[in-house]
Amino acid sequence: MRDLTEISNPYSDGKIIDSCSIFGMMDTSGKCFSGKDITKAIGNMHFRGNGLGGGFAIYGLYPEYADYYAFHIMYLSKDSQNQVESFLKENFHVVVTDEIPTQPTPAIINPPLVWRYFLEVDMGKCVLQEPDDYVTEKVMQINTCMDGAFVFSSGKNMGVFKGVGYPEEIAEYFCLNDYQGYLWTSHGRFPTNTRGWWGGAHPFNILDWTVVHNGEISSYGINYRCLEQFGYLCTMQTDTEVVAYIIDLLMRKHGLPIEIVAKIMAPPFWDDIERLPQDERELLIALRQVYSSMLLNGPFTIIIAHQGEMIGFTDRIRLRPLTVGVKGSMLYLSSEEASIRLISPDLDKAWIPMGGEPIIGRLATENQKQFITGVTEVRTGNKLR
Amino acid sequence: MKTYIPNKFIVDRDPERCIQCQVCVNQCSFDANYYDAEDDEVKSREENCVGCHRCVVFCPTQALTIRKNPLDYRENFNWRPEVIEDILKQAESGAMILTGMGNDKGYRVYWDHLVLNASQVTNPSIDPLREPMELTTYLGSKPDKVELDSNNLKLKTKLAPQVKLDIPVIFAAMSYGAVSINVHESLARAATEAGTLWNTGEGGLHSKLYKYGANTIVQVASGRFGVHQNYLDAGSIVEIKIGQGAKPGIGGHLPGEKVSSEVSLTRMIPQGTDALSPAPQHDIYSIEDLAQLVYSLKEATNYEKPISVKIAAVHNSAAIASGMVRAGADIIVLDGFRGGTGATPKIIRDNVGIPIELALASVDSRLRAEGIRNRASIVVSGGIRNSGDVAKAIALGADAVYIGTAALVALGCTLCQQCHTGKCAWGICTNNLTLTKRINPDIGSRRLANLLRGWSLELKDILGGMGLNALESLRGNRLSLRGIGLTDTELKILGVKMAGD
């Protein structure tokens, strides 16, 4: 989309404000499941959204094409599709092209054309760059320079489906019951200062990272300026975009683990840092000194996902809710506990983590038996009913 | 030569209230009040009155009123009374006009055209009285990233030295010699109590104040007065002063009569000699020379202290600041044209330099555009009047602010602009021992610490209202500002939108 602000932010507000429901579920054993349960769960938080945006991210989605970048692209016209497809042919080996299946859904009005491409990076063109950086650059190029087209999913073995409507309507439209994945996140949106548009729904995606988010980040004004210094251009004026870029910078480029990244985005208070043992204190002071502009201030809960990992946490004084549920190898993260209970009534544990404390689900491996981590001790095995 | 300069002020003494106690006579260091023994009556020499209001505050019966002499010449917007007076002074003296404090002209005060934001509905304001509200600030160069050692729990990156502030407000450089030892002591003690810093200025550090070293910025200026190893070791930051907003490009001159034995000892020059601060630092004629001095001070302090470089805000500040950061400055200080001074040629004070708001905005933007903003902290000064100005400066991109004039006002200064005379009736900008004792460091430090406490509470209120609980989330957050009554160009330089937009 050449003029993103025209579409996503028609009134040129400093930023786009929205409020939401979020839900994530992951089978840490790697077993795949359909979109039936998560649709029911996010649908149960209908009242947290206003029908102007819903979406899902699915991991482990395309095992047969796991080595290719899977692009999901929305088009406003055939012309823009032709233009983008020749651009893709110039820069990638296009392995598969198909239209994403949809079904008529009464609530979904005037949808764009949505196509899917499995792409291999043309190594002849990607010489001095990492393939991931090459792909990011091409996505940005389409999204900011080409008319009527928007890449909303660009990772490997994963995909985002989103649009204007309640999430349960979006799920119906994209036939998500027919897909299987081991990790799903979803989002119901309540944008306050923009009409909904398909690309503006969440999850926000870059490479295989996705972010869903509830709340409004009051520090947005410095977060985006700080990212600009590192070459990220925030074109969507959304908190989610900022979170995604911070994650990309800190985890992919700076190589920091998520436990540390959470301490940057939701740091402990200076007073609390002072009481820690020396090594930890020095580390946390340095993180706050160096990454002060990446503190996310104000209310938020986010669920971040990438291949093999799902992470949820809130702001440091917990101004937005997050409940965690565990049942066997399943990890659930939700704005409200009731939605977890609706699809998994008999949880092993359900608890509310402390503000800023990350809850992390990882695919279990032979070496790593502990697949769900979070500092909070689970005090009460909450086996009810 | 008969002077043609009329009185600036009229002293009204209410005979009904005056009890002839002579407090005003004793308080006036300009001899504007005197006791006429013949008439047994207190009278005034209005031509001497500078309008400092010392007598008004101390008159026990509120008998005194100081009024501006209306000087009702024929109305002329170009040839205003001040212009006429200046010409008369020069016609009668053949000299440059000297004055004190900062630019007092009616240039636009940009702070007054910027407004702050607050949270409503979509994000909550945070209650600053009950919930944590963090003003902690670290000054010093930061890397763009940290590295951890393999087990992820220990820090591998060694950060450049950082100095902690509990409130992002520092007392600006005012040298011993210009101000008295009691002012220095008041500043040092208040800074220590409030968890912030004070700055020695260029006149060295009196031996009895070394104990406040952890809260002291020691300055190295062109005169290099009192600069020696112990001095450099005493402070927590070493500041190289290139220039100041009240007199960009101009040196200084502490007259011999102000160089008392104590001042002489501290400045390490003979008593009674003039202390001359050259206009440039004679080892800095270019940017690479600045790097040389920065690194010689880093060597002298074993790379344990941030090195700060202070310049006056001038037209190409942004480019200069970029060079300063690349020259190794850990902190850059920008002093706008409203910054005060103990003495400056009036023509320089009123006509050279730019407002700090614009300099700050363009420097912060430039350093970000070049990707080097993390490499230095930005401290600004020159006309910061209240915590609202502080918050706006932080939102434009400053890490902290210096206050000089505001601190002196807390001690009693009424901006009568007589600093250069050495006769300060409030006992601030003088080394006349009968006057300096008017500042009692116990009271002075309390007044200053109170001011910082009040501003700190207000800053927390401002932050909380915006839904932020850490100052770093306001720093450089220009979306939290809007402009009122500014042109498109001004808005563009400030990097803020128009109110309502």
Place this chain on the structure above:
Amino acid sequence: MSGNNTFSLKVEELSHRALNAKLREAVANGIQRIELREVYGQRYIGTDLNKPVQIEIYGTPGNDMGAFMNGPSIVVHGNVQDGSGNTMDDGVIVVHGHAGDITGLAARGGKIFIKEDVGYRVGIHMKEYGEKKPLLVIGGTAQDFLGEYMAGGTLVLLGLNLKENEGHKARFIGTGMHGGVIYLRGNVEDFQLGKEVGVVEPDDNDYTVLQSAVGEFASYFDYDAEELLKGKFLKLFPLSSRPYGRLYTH
């Protein structure tokens, strides 16, 4: 429907508006006991019923359960989410599980008993006036800002699930407190308390209050009140009814 005076309903995916309309109607028809099964996140249950009706909930009721509630007694067999007892006036809430954030926000009367842990800012700005005095008893521990700017009422934190020698973890307990009282069983460090809070050992009068509050708590959840009262209690009280004296100048 079952029984003469009992209204029983499997709620499932009914909207909160439809559910609460049914409850209003039932109460208007003289129903005295309501049994709700399969509750999944429906909000505002117990609001606007204004009668001392008995409500049993099986499942996870939604946010603002018992908000502005005046009279009903709600027993939840499960956990509750955020905002239970928000600005509650009168009635009883008993939760056989944990409770989310801002439980008992600005409660002005009534009683709330939570068996397990509670979230952030619980008991925030509870207040009292004359005979109206809210009571909130928590069996587990709390997260940060417990009793934040509390202006009245009684808050009891029992810490029953803390291990031996394990203290409460909450920070900013009673920050801005200027009325009411918090009784805290178990250990807490000074830095965890708001600066407006004083700490003393409870006296005989306090134990009279505790006996009644803990006694009622124990009766709901099958504890031995005597055993619970043997633990070490601290009384947190506001140092001043006007903690912000030196804040403003004119």
